[in-house]
Amino acid sequence: MILRGIPASPGVAMGRAFLFDTRRFIVTPRKIRDDAIPKEIARFEEALIKTRSEIIGIQKKITKEMGSHHAEIFNAHLLVLEDRMLIEEVIEKLKKEHKCVEHVFAKVLDKYINVFSRMNDEYLKERISDIDDVGKRILKNLMGQEEKSLSGLKQKVIVVAYDLSPSDTATMHKKNVIGFITDIGGRTSHTAIMAKSLEIPAVVGLQKATAKIRVGDFLIVDGNEGIVIQNPDNKTLKKYQIKQKQFVKFEKALVNLKNEPAQTLDGKRVEISANIELPEEVYSVISHGAEGIGLYRTEFLYMNRRGLPSEEEQFDAYKSVASRLSGCPVIIRTLDLGGDKFLSQLEVPHEMNPFLGWRAIRFCLAQPEIFKVQLRAILRASKFGNVKVMFPMISGVEELRQAKDVLNEARKELRRRNIKFDENIEVGAMIEIPSAALTCDILAKEADFFSIGTNDLIQYSLAIDRVNEKIAYLYKPTHPAVLRLIKSIIDAGHREKIWVGMCGEMAGEPGIILILLGLGLDEFSMSPAAVPEMKYIIRNVNFKDAKEVADKALNLPTSEEVEDFANKRLLELIPNLEKIRRQ
Ligand code: PEP
Ligand code: MG
Numbered sequence: 001m002i003l004r005g006i007p008a009s010p011g012v013a014m015g016r017a018f019l020f021d022t023r024r025f026i027v028t029p030r031k032i033r034d035d036a037i038p039k040e041i042a043r044f045e046e047a048l049i050k051t052r053s054e055i056i057g058i059q060k061k062i063t064k065e066m067g068s069h070h071a072e073i074f075n076a077h078l079l080v081l082e083d084r085m086l087i088e089e090v091i092e093k094l095k096k097e098h099k100c101v102e103h104v105f106a107k108v109l110d111k112y113i114n115v116f117s118r119m120n121d122e123y124l125k126e127r128i129s130d131i132d133d134v135g136k137r138i139l140k141n142l143m144g145q146e147e148k149s150l151s152g153l154k155q156k157v158i159v160v161a162y163d164l165s166p167s168d169t170a171t172m173h174k175k176n177v178i179g180f181i182t183d184i185g186g187r188t189s190h191t192a193i194m195a196k197s198l199e200i201p202a203v204v205g206l207q208k209a210t211a212k213i214r215v216g217d218f219l220i221v222d223g224n225e226g227i228v229i230q231n232p233d234n235k236t237l238k239k240y241q242i243k244q245k246q247f248v249k250f251e252k253a254l255v256n257l258k259n260e261p262a263q264t265l266d267g268k269r270v271e272i273s274a275n276i277e278l279p280e281e282v283y284s285v286i287s288h289g290a291e292g293i294g295l296y297r298t299e300f301l302y303m304n305r306r307g308l309p310s311e312e313e314q315f316d317a318y319k320s321v322a323s324r325l326s327g328c329p330v331i332i333r334t335l336d337l338g339g340d341k342f343l344s345q346l347e348v349p350h351e352m353n354p355f356l357g358w359r360a361i362r363f364c365l366a367q368p369e370i371f372k373v374q375l376r377a378i379l380r381a382s383k384f385g386n387v388k389v390m391f392p393m394i395s396g397v398e399e400l401r402q403a404k405d406v407l408n409e410a411r412k413e414l415r416r417r418n419i420k421f422d423e424n425i426e427v428g429a430m431i432e433i434p435s436a437a438l439t440c441d442i443l444a445k446e447a448d449f450f451s452i453g454t455n456d457l458i459q460y461s462l463a464i465d466r467v468n469e470k471i472a473y474l475y476k477p478t479h480p481a482v483l484r485l486i487k488s489i490i491d492a493g494h495r496e497k498i499w500v501g502m503c504g505e506m507a508g509e510p511g512i513i514l515i516l517l518g519l520g521l522d523e524f525s526m527s528p529a530a531v532p533e534m535k536y537i538i539r540n541v542n543f544k545d546a547k548e549v550a551d552k553a554l555n556l557p558t559s560e561e562v563e564d565f566a567n568k569r570l571l572e573l574i575p576n577l578e579k580i581r582r583q
Contacts, residue, residue, distance in 0.1 A: 001230040001231070003181075003203075005209075006223075007506050008195050011179075011203065011224070012222050013223070013244075014241070014244065016219070017158055018160065019160050019214075020150065020159050028136060029099045031099065032098050041091055052081050053224050054141075059071045069280060077134045079161050086112065099417050106116075109139075112135075113132060138199070153329055156178045159179070160213050161183070161185045162182065163184050164180065174199070180327045181202065181204070183204060184207075201221050201222075202221070203223060203226050217231055218231050220236070220237070220240045222243075228384070249532065254532035255289075255532060257535045257539065258289035262524075262539065263538070264539070264541055268517075270522055270523065271292060271294075272289075273292040273328075273331075273501075273523060274288065274292075275327065275503055275527060276296050276297070278300055279320050282324045282325065291328055295390075296318075296321060296331060298332060299335050301317055302335065312377075314378075315380045318380075319380070319381040322381050322385025325385055326385070330386060331388045331389075331525075332387060333391075334361070334364060334378070334389065334392065335360070336360040338364055339355045349505045355465065355466075356473075360393035361403055362399075365403065366474070372406060372413070375407050376414055379411060379425065383420055383421055383422060387425060389425060389427055389449075390451055391428070393433060394436050394443070395435045396429060404427060412463075426449055427448050428448055429449075431453065432456035436484075437461075441492045443471075447498060449500065450489060452504060454477060454505065455506075457482065457504065462476065462479055476559040477559075478512060480556070480559070483553065486516070500526070501525060502521055502523070502525065511563060512551070515550045515566055517541070517546040518543075518550025537577070537579075540572050540574045541574060549569045553566055
């Protein structure tokens with residue numbers, strides 16, 4: 001049986017299923033007498049104290065192994081533990097109902113989760129998993145149960161769960177958890193982000209994995225394709241054993257390109273950079289041989305927390321990334337909230353069309369005080385490396401000017417505080433809205449560089465909601481309309497002598513690289529793991545051949561024809577690519 005989900009972390013894993021049931025405890029109500037009430041309250045308080053020290057322990061472990069940002073998620077858990085309303089409600093009910101505290105607590109917990117799940121606020125909805133996670137810990141401590149943790153596994157397994165909380169994921173040990181799959185979750189959930197950091201193959205959003213898979217079933221997890229195969233036949237098993245070996249060998253074979261430049265055989269030099277969401281990912285950027293960071297999605301610093309990050313906190317994060325990249329470019333994109341990324345503390349109202357709504361630069365220009373905090377932090381970090389700043393969702397030159405005005409105010413404020421920064425910091429515009437793409441000639445006169453955000457550019461130019469799986473088949477990076485837009489953006493940038501990069505997912509697709517290279521794209525930014533193969537391709541083709549591929553592709557009528565043609569030419573130009581992939 002094949003289950004399809006969302007690829008969360010690349011690689012192939014094969015092994016026995018371990019069902020990790022993270023759902024409710026069964027709590028049988030037990031009557032208690034009046035004089036036993038103080039003892040029940042004391043038990044409750046002890047459970048809260050024990051839970052607190054467990055969470056602090058996990059926080060320390062994560063800070064050590066994965067960095068402090070991941071550990072911050074648990075601040076929300078600690079706040080749940082201190083919630084007076086919840087605690088008092090349990091005590092009151094206990095006195096009224098004369099039932100054991102675990103039963104009363106489980107009922108109050110259910111009530112909270114129900115109330116939160118009915119709310120329209122995405123941020124509050126996300127808090128359900130915090131309440132649930134802490135609640136289960138408290139219940140476990142009240143009921144004196146052994147901790148069910150993924151760290152104590154004795155053999156290699158594939159974890160199958162409805163959902164995995166950050167604390168579950170953090171206790172996983174790469175040695176025994178060789179892969180994991182979940183019923184719910186998206187590509188940018190904390191669980192998915194952590195899986196990538198731990199380099200454990202994972203598929204999320206499978207919907208019915210826990211209902212269909214039994215303990216001990218043999219599973220294949222293909223984290224590249226987002227596929228899970230349950231009890232495969234011998235032929236499939238062999239196919240994936242080969243695929244798994246190829247994945248490992250392929251990565252190893254290309255790793256020696258780490259320090260080589262991304263230059264074609266006939267001398268055309270481009271830049272291969274990586275996209276990151278968190279400062280901790282810098283390690284992966286460097287180890288995969290990226291030549292810089294082409295997109296630092298800073299909004300993740302603002303998510304899963306109470307309150308906004310201060311200038312100091314942001315400065316520390318940006319400075320640490322900039323200095324670890326030792327002089328290589330780091331493009332920091334300003335806050336891109338809205339669309340599918342929300343924070344309750346910023347009170348973004350619920351909208352009918354969030355992707356067309358109060359998003360990214362629109363939000364920042366309406367909240368200049370919030371915006372300036374970030375801009376000051378970025379400017380300050382520019383003293384510690386090769387930092388560039390980039391604005392998302394620019395729709396035309398007015399918005400670029402307004403954003404630059406706020407940047408100038410931030411500059412003035414720093415000068416008043418006698419703080420030094422790079423006075424010549426490059427300021428770029430993301431080109432991800434068709435109106436910006438069509439007015440690139442105007443924008444290019446006022447920007448230092450462009451970075452094409454194809455994830456959004458495709459959704460806006462083809463009218464395809466990028467998060468709707470029902471129309472995903474229409475989301476075509478090689479659609480002639482998309483290719484024409486990309487060409488005109490690159491040409492307009494070059495006419496004004498500015499460089500043009502791309503940081504949408506399309507930049508890391510081997511089947512498309514020849515076209516982008518041939519169109520003259522200067523910088524390709526992608527997930528760190530995609531870097532080695534793209535470098536290999538660039539180093540093994542001639543720019544003149546890529547130009548021919550691009551010219552021909554632009555004249556083909558359908559995306560399928562473009563894809564077939566580009567893939568065919570890639571294998572003709574680098575015949576051993578297939579061999580390296582399959583060695
Ligand atoms: C894009 O839209 O292509 C992009 C890189 O930005 P994001 O995916 O963060 O919207
Ligand atoms: Mg975008």
